[in-house]
Amino acid sequence: MTVQFYINKFQALKPDKSSGHAKPHKVCLLLAVIEQIEQGFITTNKVIYNDNLKSRFTYYFEQLQQGNDKDTPYLPFYHLQTSGFWHLDVKPEYQEEFSALKAASNSNISRYVSFAYFDEELFDYLKSPATRHALKDALIHNLDSLEVQYQRWALSIGKSEKTVKNYVGALKGSISNWLYDAGISKENVLSIGSYAQYSVVASKALQIEEFRAKNTTGNGMYSAALKSYQSFLADVTQVNVKDDIDKILNDENTTATEKSTLVNTRIGQGAFRDKLIQYWQGCALTRYNKMQFLIASHIKPWASADDKERLDPNNGLLLLANIDKAFDLGYITFTEKGKIVISPYLDDYQVLGISKNMGVNLNQQHQDYLAYHREVTFKK
Incomplete structure (x- = not known):
């Protein structure tokens, strides 16, 4: 066949x-x-x-x-x-x-x-x-239309209904029209389900003169909408994880055993996750202890860490999936004493089960990793 x-x-x-x-x-x-x-x-x-x-x-x-x-x-x-x-x-x-x-x-x-x-x-x-x-x-x-899936995903990471509505309107309205007029794409942007195809279209959209002018007067809303939908496609298809794993497997300086350990760590399995479960005994923020719902999350992101840091359990938090996503995208972080800090860009954070009085119990070994997260990853 x-x-x-x-x-x-x-x-x-x-x-x-x-x-x-x-x-x-x-x-x-x-x-x-x-x-x-x-x-x-x-x-x-x-x-x-x-x-x-x-x-x-x-x-x-x-x-x-x-x-x-x-x-x-x-x-x-x-x-x-x-x-x-x-x-x-x-x-x-x-x-x-x-x-x-x-x-x-x-x-x-x-x-x-x-x-x-x-x-x-x-x-x-x-x-x-x-x-x-x-x-x-x-x-x-x-599945349901990509537009519906995207809306649900954006709301799940704390975007407000108003923001999501604006993004959807921009993507299937103005941006799709500009791409059509420029002879780049005849599709509604929200009908593109391929991450690779969308990435090409999005990069070309950024070069359109009308897009650039409207994006400037719109305080970056159009580029934010483009990036948001790209993040949605990457999330659903796990593009970033695959790229990281390909780099591990193609590294000639890493042994087969080391590759296996790093791959398992990248997808939240193996010894790294086990050590986080043993240390945190549940979600670091909410204390929820049903392990099948918890994600082993790196504090200093995988792409920025060296192999030692990637395997260090002090560079990890065990979090509920929705909170993990907010942390991974830089919408929340923590002070040196563990108090939560919420980005001004995270709309309606309450729908994610996040509140301003939350915190995590940190040890000294967490501090350097969290300092990096506050300075580099967190959306200020």
């Missing part, structure tokens, strides 16, 4: 819309699997239903879930069979019991299924960077 055949298949997954919106479960599971193929955790055509896969499903699910959607990775693992390209290898001794199943559960998937596997041609396409990105982009078509 051609890659276009599978692109069409990915675009036609038919997610459950019984709740009035497209449930993201199948998309999230496939994004998690593709990520594991990219990063070398899956090297043969066998997808095992394990904690690693479930953790990465949860990451994507937190970005895309709506309303009362439930974090249930076993459902897409089971129901993707209907796609025609996803197959389950059922243990021989449980064939009869599995065929009689009326509903999937976390326990019966783990008990009955050895692994899932793709059509062989599709697995080859997913291993190749040349075709993998097109397949990943195709998955986004199964």
Whole structure:
């Protein structure tokens, strides 16, 4: 089968819309699997239903879930069979019991299924960077419109409804019109789901004379809108993480063991996360202690840190996903005594569960990392 055949298949997954919106479960599971193929955790055509896969499903699910959607990775693992390209290898001794199943559960998937596997041609396409990105982009078509997804994402990181409305209006209105008039793009900007394609379009938009003039009189609102949508696409497709991991894997001065440790640290797994869990015993800010909802976050950003700093647990906070995002983007930071500082650019921070009387308990080894975060990362 051609890659276009599978692109069409990915675009036609038919997610459950019984709740009035497209449930993201199948998309999230496939994004998690593709990520594991990219990063070398899956090297043969066998997808095992394990904690690693479930953790990465949860990451994507937190970005895309709506309303009362439930974090249930076993459902897409089971129901993707209907796609025609996803197959389950059922243990021989449980064939009869599995065929009689009326509903999937976390326990019966783990008990009955050895692994899932793709059509062989599709697995080859997913291993190749040349075709993998097109397949990943195709998955986004199964969700609500990109405009709706972007609005939900922007609100989730603390942007006010007014700001989000202004950004959406600028992106699909003025900016799209300027790009059309300049002969650069005939698409509504908010219909572009490819990070690479959008990045090219956005860089060209910045050079349009009318854009530059209006951006100046609008106090940078248009460039802020462009950057915000780019951050959304990067977040959903984990572009920045992939770039960092590629650099690790291509470093000839790093041993295979060191590469494995650094890759695990970059995606919030392994010893680094375990040490943060042991130290913080829950969210550093709220004390919430359900570990599956917590992110291992670097204080001094990964891209700015050396390998020693990347592995140092003192360069880490354990945070709820929404708070982690605000910290990672520089919308909150902490004083030397651990008191929270909220950026003036973070609108409606209360909707993220953040308040001005919050704080974290710091040790002396945290101080240099947080000083860097306050001076470089924090949006003053």
